[in-house]
Structure formats: structure tokens, C-alpha cells
Amino acid sequence: MQPKLLPMTKVHNFSAGPGILPQQAIENSISALQNFMGTNLSLIEVSHRDKEFESVMAEARKLPLEILGLGDDYDAIYLGGGASLQFCMVPYNFLNTKAAYLKTGVWAANAVKEAKFFGETEVVASSEDKNYTYIPKDFNIPMDADYFHYTSNNTIYGTQMHSIPDSSLPLFCDMSSDIFSKQIDAKKFDLIYAGAQKNMGPAGATLVILKKELLEKITRKIPSMLDYRNHFSKESMYNTPPVFAIYCSLQVLKWVKEMGLEKMEERNKAKQELLYAEIDRNEFFKGTTAREDRSWMNATFVMNDEAHTSDFLKLCKEANINGIKGHRSVGGFRASMYNALPIESVQVLVDVMKNFKP
Numbered sequence: 001m002q003p004k005l006l007p008m009t010k011v012h013n014f015s016a017g018p019g020i021l022p023q024q025a026i027e028n029s030i031s032a033l034q035n036f037m038g039t040n041l042s043l044i045e046v047s048h049r050d051k052e053f054e055s056v057m058a059e060a061r062k063l064p065l066e067i068l069g070l071g072d073d074y075d076a077i078y079l080g081g082g083a084s085l086q087f088c089m090v091p092y093n094f095l096n097t098k099a100a101y102l103k104t105g106v107w108a109a110n111a112v113k114e115a116k117f118f119g120e121t122e123v124v125a126s127s128e129d130k131n132y133t134y135i136p137k138d139f140n141i142p143m144d145a146d147y148f149h150y151t152s153n154n155t156i157y158g159t160q161m162h163s164i165p166d167s168s169l170p171l172f173c174d175m176s177s178d179i180f181s182k183q184i185d186a187k188k189f190d191l192i193y194a195g196a197q198k199n200m201g202p203a204g205a206t207l208v209i210l211k212k213e214l215l216e217k218i219t220r221k222i223p224s225m226l227d228y229r230n231h232f233s234k235e236s237m238y239n240t241p242p243v244f245a246i247y248c249s250l251q252v253l254k255w256v257k258e259m260g261l262e263k264m265e266e267r268n269k270a271k272q273e274l275l276y277a278e279i280d281r282n283e284f285f286k287g288t289t290a291r292e293d294r295s296w297m298n299a300t301f302v303m304n305d306e307a308h309t310s311d312f313l314k315l316c317k318e319a320n321i322n323g324i325k326g327h328r329s330v331g332g333f334r335a336s337m338y339n340a341l342p343i344e345s346v347q348v349l350v351d352v353m354k355n356f357k358p
């Protein structure tokens with residue numbers, strides 16, 4: 001049987017997560033669901049210990065490091081439980097006396113909440129006073145903490161850290177919604193995690209990258225499934241990994257690798273410039289975040305007259321635009337422009353905005 005083709009109607013997918021993926025990755029995944037690497041079996045009905053899947057796992061662990069320019073002093077694995085489980089695993093494994101957190105949104109706040117179960121948690125700065133519409137700039141990171149944790153892109157509020165904070169502490173980052181979206185100096189980080197479903201694959205797998213020497217710092221007694229050492233020493237096969245999510249993520253990683261982060265950054269830069277220029281030009285709309293902290297991935301904006309919101313959403317629907325209704329805590333609109341979104345889709349949204357007449 002031939003794989004069923006993808007729908008022909010072009011939908012412009014601005015969904016915040018799970019978000020748009022490269023068509024090629026979805027097609028390859030459909031094909032593997034039907035016949036995985038010539039086995040005449042489906043990807044989801046063979047052992048994860050078969051040599052075919054082992055090769056998928058090996059490549060899926062290698063490519064993130066290659067793309068980010070990390071050497072073999074780093075390692076990568078895939079875990080279940082979403083980025084939210086990392087909010088707990090990170091402090092469980094690494095908060096021995098105290099940890100420092102930057103609180104820039106709901107996800108960052110959830111990470112703080114979990115850390116408090118394990119020890120002293122210092123919030124070095126927060127932008128909660130203005131509903132997380134900006135990134136705090138002047139903050140001091142204590143010298144005596146075990147690590148400093150921050151969120152690189154605040155998916156809900158539409159803000160992004162445009163530089164890496166200086167810290168002498170081990171640097172930990174939740175990159176769920178902007179991983180592989182631009183060039184970064186990844187060597188500055190000791191631990192990076194990202195739920196796959198925003199920018200690198202389907203829900204169900206979370207990528208965790210860490211500097212191997214970090215594992216030696218674990219002193220607490222930790223239940224087996226939550227202990228990073230078990231997952232890293234078993235090369236991401238401590239228990240049955242989420243095979244489909246990993247396979248599909250690998251297809252995305254191959255696409256990212258082929259493009260390279262330099263080109264990816266260029267594409268993403270052009271997309272956000274196009275949209276923010278229209279938000280600023282158009283008298284009916286306004287952005288909700290501090291300009292210098294605007295996210296390239298999630299643009300949040302509202303109508304100057306909120307009464308027009310539903311009319312605009314209707315026009316978007318007619319133009320086959322999906323997923324731009326804002327998060328309930330911000331309102332208005334959120335256009336997520338993840339890696340796989342073509343600039344043509346942004347142009348369609350901009351045209352609808354240009355043509356809007358109340």
C-alpha cells in the first residue's frame with residue numbers, strides 16, 4: 001500500500017505547540033509507520049532493541065550535538081514526560097543546596113515551583129509585575145548556587161532572550177520553543193532540554209543534552225526513572241523510549257542539519273521582521289511585549305479595539321490560517337513561526353492584516 005498523501009489544501013499553521021513540522025519529516029514518518037527500514041513491519045510494532053531502531057536512536061542522539069557544534073564531552077538522550085518533567089528532574093538531580101532561576105513566564109515559574117521541592121530556590125529576577133511582557137535585564141546571579149536556570153523563549157508571552165546571560169555557575173536552559181532556530185554558542189551551556197513538540201518533532205519525546213561531567217555531581221538518592229545517570233548510561237534505552245516521537249524528530253533533525261543553523265536563522269529573522277513590521281505599521285494592531293525582547297518564534301499582538309478580535313479571527317480562518325488565537329492569559333493573537341513555517345505563510349497573515357477593515 002502506498003502512503004496516503006498529505007492533504008492538498010494549504011493551511012498556514014501558526015500553532016504554538018504541537019506546532020508545524022517539515023512536510024518531508026511527516027511523509028518519512030508515514031512511510032516508516034507502514035514499512036520501517038525495509039522490515040515489512042511498522043515502526044511502532046518492532047522492538048526498540050532491533051538493530052534498525054538502534055541505528056535510529058544512535059543518529060537521533062548524535063545529530064543534535066552536531067547541529068549545535070558540541071563535542072563528545074556532551075551527550076544527548078530522549079525522555080518521556082515533556083519539558084514539564086524536566087522541571088522536576090533537573091533539581092532532583094542537581095539542586096544540592098541552592099539553585100538560581102530567572103522567572104520570565106509561566107514555564108519558568110513552573111520550573112521554580114518544582115525546584116522548591118528539593119532545596120533553596122533563588123529567583124534572581126522576575127517580569128511577573130508586567131504579566132511577563134519583558135525580560136529582566138539587571139540581575140545578579142549568586143555565586144553559591146548549584147546552577148542557574150532560565151527559559152530561552154517564553155512561548156506564551158512572546159518574549160525571547162536575545163543573548164546568553166553571563167554566569168560562572170553551570171548554565172541550564174529550557175529551550176523547548178526555540179531550539180535549533182538560530183546559531184548559538186551551545187558550549188556555554190551545561191544542560192539543555194526541549195520538549196520536541198514546538199520546534200523539533202511530535203509530542204512524547206523530550207531532548208536532554210548535558211555536559212557529561214555534570215553526572216558526577218549527583219549525590220542525592222533518586223528513584224531510578226528520574227535519575228539522569230540511568231538514562232545516560234543506558235544510552236536513552238533505560239526503558240522503552242517513545243519510538244515514534246524519536247523517529248519523527250530524527251527526520252526533522254536531518255532537515256535542520258541539511259539547512260544549517262545559519263540559514264535557519266536567516267529564514268526566521270526574515271519571518272519575524274515581516275510580521276512585526278506589519279504589527280507596528282497597522283493602526284488596528286499593537287504588539288504586547290517590549291520591542292527589544294520580542295520573540296522570533298511567537299509573536300503576540302492584540303487589536304487596539306478588542307471588539308474587532310473575533311472579526312479578524314474569522315478573516316484568518318477564511319484565509320486558511322490556523323492557530324493564531326492568543327493564549328488565554330494574554331488574549332488577542334499569537335502567531336508562532338517555528339522553523340518549518342514558510343515565509344509565504346507569514347505573508348498571507350500580513351496580507352489579511354493589511355486588508356482588515358472594521
Ligand SMILES: *Cc1c(COP(=O)(O)O)cnc(C)c1O
Nearest residue numbers: 082083084107155174176177195
Ligand atoms: C510548552 C513548553 C513547556 C511544557 O512542555 P510540555 O512538554 O508540555 O511539558 C515548557 N517550557 C516551554 C518553554 C514550553 O514552550
